[in-house]
Amino acid sequence: MQTLSEARLAPPHDSGLWPGERREILAWLVNETREERFIDNIFVELCRRLSEAGVPVARATLHFRIHHPQWIGARILWRKGLSEAEIDTYEYGVEDSDRYLNSPLHEFNNGADEVRRHIDDPTADGPNYPLYDELRAEGLTDYMIWPLHHTLGKRHAITFASDRPGGFDANDLAFLSDILPALALVSEIRLKNRMARTLLETYVGPHASEQILAGATTRGSGVTVGAAILICDLRDFTRLSDLWPRDDVIELLNDYFDAMSEPIERHGGEILKFMGDGLLAIFPLTDPCACSQLLAAIDEAQAALAGLNEANLKKGHDRLGYGIGVHVGDVMYGNIGSRKRLDFTVIGPAVNVASRLESLTKELKRPVLLSRAFVERAGCAGQLENLGSYALRGLDEPIDVFAFSGTK
Structure with a gap:
């Protein structure tokens, strides 16, 4: 199994993105998202651009821990072909639920730097979480969770899933890992803006x-x-x-x-x-x-x-x-x-x-x-x-x- 560090060191793959296409997506993420307030819209557009550029991303999620009086966290979910993300919030106590405890996200939050599973390989090592069965039923072949690092040690999660036979190759992983620092910066700004608004709404009203x-x-x-x-x-x-x-x-x-x-x-x-x-x-x-x-x-x-x-x-x-x-x-x-x-x-x-x-x-x-x-x-x-x-x-x-x- 290739790790995040190995992905960054992997050589370009002949069938993958050209360096120019990488630069275009990174330049858009850093320079052309300034006027967009909401991270879900940026995430949808990023996934769409990745898919059009040949990275076989068919499903992706962002998982954030948030400061809210009612919710402990939120998930932004994108699927290929959709123009909008699904946004779900999770109340306090979900961390004790069977679904969470028996999930790759729980393994990740317990300290794993990466969780990856070749869903289309029944002999793959590691736990076979119920989520993998659901993703396999959707026709997905590969799944991974990586950290999205914010300042002061805050660590959130990003997942990518592929529908290509065999899943992601080395070049795909290298590019996806390359965009994470830029996405971390872009998402942290939006998350803190939303957090400031939420805290103000909580304490002084809308x-x-x-x-x-x-x-x-x-x-x-x-x-x-x-x-x-x-x-x-x-x-x-x-x-x-x-x-x-x-x-x-x-x-x-x-x-x-x-x-x-x-x-x-x-x-x-x-x-x-x-x-x-x-x-x-x-x-x-x-x-x-x-x-x-x-x-x-x-x-x-x-x-x-x-x-x-x-x-x-x-x-x-x-x-x-x-x-x-x-x-x-x-x-x-x-x-x-x-x-x-x-x-x-x-x-x-x-x-x-x-x-x-x-x-x-x-x-x-x-x-x-x-x-x-x-x-x-x-x-x-x-x-x-x-x-x-x-x-x-x-x-x-x-x-x-x-x-x-x-x-x-």
């Missing part, structure tokens, strides 16, 4: 991340936007955190935030921050249905929280209470903080009103309170109960408060 990546990083920079504002807070969290084990408290918070967050995001809301056991979200009024979308999100969140409470009661835990305050108005949306540490958030009187309404839920024993301004904007006064006017801290005039039916 809209704020776009603003920051576009250059909105100056303290005090921001815009005034009209928005429906939702502030939610969990009840008795201090008592629960004192009584419950730490891991149970974290699980509780995550379940609670899932119940609240998923409906908000599904209906076009943007969660700007989690505040201990609370959250702040806005529904920009650029969407004419923003207020009705907010109400739909609350309806779904309450159903999810009811299901969570039912599950907690079965575990012997107390029912979770919560308060939600809703208002509408103009807010300043932008960067606030110290010279070295900024927060991309919203501030303004409208946010204060939503916060005061959330606090009022404790006194009125209603889980959701909404201002008249929001109710009129949403056109839903007939569906709600008018609880009367209340003086809110920091406001000169009392405001009319509305509630859904039911109590905490």
